[in-house]
Amino acid sequence: MRQQPSGECVAVRPILQGRAPWAGVVSLVAAFILLAGTATAAAPAPPTITEPSADGQLAHPADVHMEAGGFSDPDADTFACTDWEIRTADASEVVWRAPCKSGTLGVHIHLGDGTFVNDYSKRTELSFDSSYVLEVRVHDSAGEVSAWAARPFGTYPPSSPGGAIAWSPLEPGYVIDDVADGLQLPTNVAFVPQPGSGPADPIGYVTELYGRIKTITRDGSVSDYVSGLLNFNPTGDFPGSGAQGVTGIVVDPVSGDLFASMLYDSDPGPLDGPHYPKVVRFHSTDGGRTAATQTTILDMVGETQTFSHQISNLTIGPDEKLYVHMGDGFDPTKSTNLDSLRGKILRMNLDGTAAAGNPYYDDSDGITARDYVFASGLRNPFGGAWRAANGSHYEVENGPGVDRLARIPSGFDGTYDGTDASMQVGALYNWSPAHGPVNLAFVQPEAFGGSGFPLSQMDHAFVTESGPTYSAGPQTLGKRIVEFDPDPVTGEIGGHPHTLVEYTGTGRATAAGLAAGPGGLFFTELYEDHGTTAIDPGARLLRIRYGLPTRPVLRYTSPASPANDNMPRVMGTAQFGSTVRLYADPACHLLVASGTSEELRSSGIAVSVADNTSTDFYATDTVGGATSPCSLQPLTYLEDSPADVHGKGFNLAKAKRRCTRKFRGAARARCLKRARAKASAL
Numbered sequence: 001m002r003q004q005p006s007g008e009c010v011a012v013r014p015i016l017q018g019r020a021p022w023a024g025v026v027s028l029v030a031a032f033i034l035l036a037g038t039a040t041a042a043a044p045a046p047p048t049i050t051e052p053s054a055d056g057q058l059a060h061p062a063d064v065h066m067e068a069g070g071f072s073d074p075d076a077d078t079f080a081c082t083d084w085e086i087r088t089a090d091a092s093e094v095v096w097r098a099p100c101k102s103g104t105l106g107v108h109i110h111l112g113d114g115t116f117v118n119d120y121s122k123r124t125e126l127s128f129d130s131s132y133v134l135e136v137r138v139h140d141s142a143g144e145v146s147a148w149a150a151r152p153f154g155t156y157p158p159s160s161p162g163g164a165i166a167w168s169p170l171e172p173g174y175v176i177d178d179v180a181d182g183l184q185l186p187t188n189v190a191f192v193p194q195p196g197s198g199p200a201d202p203i204g205y206v207t208e209l210y211g212r213i214k215t216i217t218r219d220g221s222v223s224d225y226v227s228g229l230l231n232f233n234p235t236g237d238f239p240g241s242g243a244q245g246v247t248g249i250v251v252d253p254v255s256g257d258l259f260a261s262m263l264y265d266s267d268p269g270p271l272d273g274p275h276y277p278k279v280v281r282f283h284s285t286d287g288g289r290t291a292a293t294q295t296t297i298l299d300m301v302g303e304t305q306t307f308s309h310q311i312s313n314l315t316i317g318p319d320e321k322l323y324v325h326m327g328d329g330f331d332p333t334k335s336t337n338l339d340s341l342r343g344k345i346l347r348m349n350l351d352g353t354a355a356a357g358n359p360y361y362d363d364s365d366g367i368t369a370r371d372y373v374f375a376s377g378l379r380n381p382f383g384g385a386w387r388a389a390n391g392s393h394y395e396v397e398n399g400p401g402v403d404r405l406a407r408i409p410s411g412f413d414g415t416y417d418g419t420d421a422s423m424q425v426g427a428l429y430n431w432s433p434a435h436g437p438v439n440l441a442f443v444q445p446e447a448f449g450g451s452g453f454p455l456s457q458m459d460h461a462f463v464t465e466s467g468p469t470y471s472a473g474p475q476t477l478g479k480r481i482v483e484f485d486p487d488p489v490t491g492e493i494g495g496h497p498h499t500l501v502e503y504t505g506t507g508r509a510t511a512a513g514l515a516a517g518p519g520g521l522f523f524t525e526l527y528e529d530h531g532t533t534a535i536d537p538g539a540r541l542l543r544i545r546y547g548l549p550t551r552p553v554l555r556y557t558s559p560a561s562p563a564n565d566n567m568p569r570v571m572g573t574a575q576f577g578s579t580v581r582l583y584a585d586p587a588c589h590l591l592v593a594s595g596t597s598e599e600l601r602s603s604g605i606a607v608s609v610a611d612n613t614s615t616d617f618y619a620t621d622t623v624g625g626a627t628s629p630c631s632l633q634p635l636t637y638l639e640d641s642p643a644d645v646h647g648k649g650f651n652l653a654k655a656k657r658r659c660t661r662k663f664r665g666a667a668r669a670r671c672l673k674r675a676r677a678k679a680s681a682l
Helices: 023-040 597-601 652-662 665-681
Strands: 048-051 057-059 066-069 079-088 094-101 131-140 149-155 167-169 174-183 186-191 202-208 212-217 222-226 246-251 258-265 275-283 293-299 311-316 322-326 345-348 373-375 383-387 392-397 403-408 429-431 437-443 460-465 480-484 498-503 511-517 520-525 539-546 553-558 569-573 579-583 591-596 614-623 635-638
Touching: 048 149, 066 079, 066 131, 167 174, 174 202, 174 212, 174 222, 174 498, 174 520, 174 614, 186 511, 186 520, 186 539, 202 246, 202 511, 212 246, 246 322, 258 311, 275 311, 275 322, 311 383, 322 383, 383 460, 392 437, 403 437, 437 520, 460 511, 480 511, 553 614, 553 635, 569 597, 569 614, 569 635, 579 597, 591 597, 652 665
Parallel strands: 057 149, 186 246, 246 311, 383 437, 437 511
Antiparallel strands: 048 066, 079 094, 079 131, 131 149, 167 498, 174 539, 186 202, 202 212, 212 222, 246 258, 258 275, 275 293, 311 322, 322 345, 345 373, 383 392, 392 403, 403 429, 437 460, 460 480, 480 498, 511 520, 520 539, 553 569, 579 591, 579 614, 614 635
């Protein structure tokens, strides 16, 4: 299908007129010719809606994936653009539209790429638990417009609103550590196989979608390994055209060099050119802290890719070859076409040349796309990992409405043809409906000694499910990390997964990058949990660790001791995602207050104390059924009321006036609360 630039789609056909005696005959002949031409001209056929894939299919109200294709025109006119509309269930009102979209947006679009209108004009998502109709039509190059194709669909009911703790382990014995934060759209994480022992030595790297690679050192510091990797402005609608940039990363265990995958603009002028994928190798001269040089080892000119369905996962196999996952670029016909690199897993040498031994390798006629192909017939294979137990490569892949987990031998053909049915080919497991699996990791003794996990979980596969894009709160269809056990008879990975960790907060964070590393299984949040937009910095790198929660550390009170305040707030640090309990004795028996680790870190946990008393506070924290030992050092708070407060009495009205005069907002509310508490105590 050849696509033309979008524009006004209007055909003007002039009417001939004349005044000579024979003009009537000429006019009749001309009219006959014109009418004959008009009769043979025809509008294109309505497009075929492939996503939502069936009438009544449910979607998240903030993340409706819409796909339509199959352009057909009886006049052999070419495709110009697509009109997309979402209407109310009775089709009486348009609530969202995206008129005359061309390029990738002509066949695949998200809510962020259009505009909410009419009664929905101030909204950014559809309503929960509601019915709608998607209508799609196409324009051809002659300005003719097809009839509307329609697909009724619904939205899910609202999920649990969530609570104060963002991430919760569901399997006993696990806790979550906050390793790093301040990240912007972190897509993948990779670890140094043999890191140095110094506090400033790099232990791993994180790719940020919008053009950076971050270095993580042993002491938890985060810095730029390299920045400015994109030659185009990646920011756009999210979900939608803003989901493109730097994705995969792997560390060469021999040289310490990094390999990263990304898109680039083939013509970075005032008008963007097509975006093509490439693989870049980085070399460091300062122990892996920063990149000194970068070399493009494979530039895939002509393999147009855009948001989401782009180049992604990178791994180095046991054969010391580089494996590169390629999305189909929203063109299913490329997946099984061996003359295209899209919809494939590629195998190459570390210098970017095609590896001999590939299933279609034949250098007698020169090197072409098929010489690189290791596996084909894939749609969007975001995640991949090597299993040491059998030396095999596995992948997780997003489909239109069904996702796939598969083992990938040489020559594998997933047969993807644009349908959910083809996503079942070769699958060890299918997510139906889709959960958005984006990364895969094995916990195994060969990598970091099993990352501190128990022996019963060695050789298990773990998958991040991203769920509906930028959705708030817990989600039924994702925002978790699931675990696959080997079959006790065949040894193959499969069966129904069970949840290791899931999102239980109220924000928009979701699980994305995943890798087994030192002391645990590491994952990235794709979004800042409580940011204003999807692209705000603030996402975290977290570690799932098997073991007890760390002891809390109580650092200070607000206000600082001593103070004339009966409701101070205790500040400190505790195990990420834990419930914190404060006690007034060193054995942690006399409970005085409780809260969350986030409250302890940010706003503090309020405690009540009597006038002119000195109190030593201690704490424990709990994750699941596991509780830490009592904190070691007491935090002492001295309540220091004026000596004559009881003689003169406490003037509550005067205290309220002081609060109103001195404070505003939340600070004023806290002051008034303290005043009332003191009045009650007296």
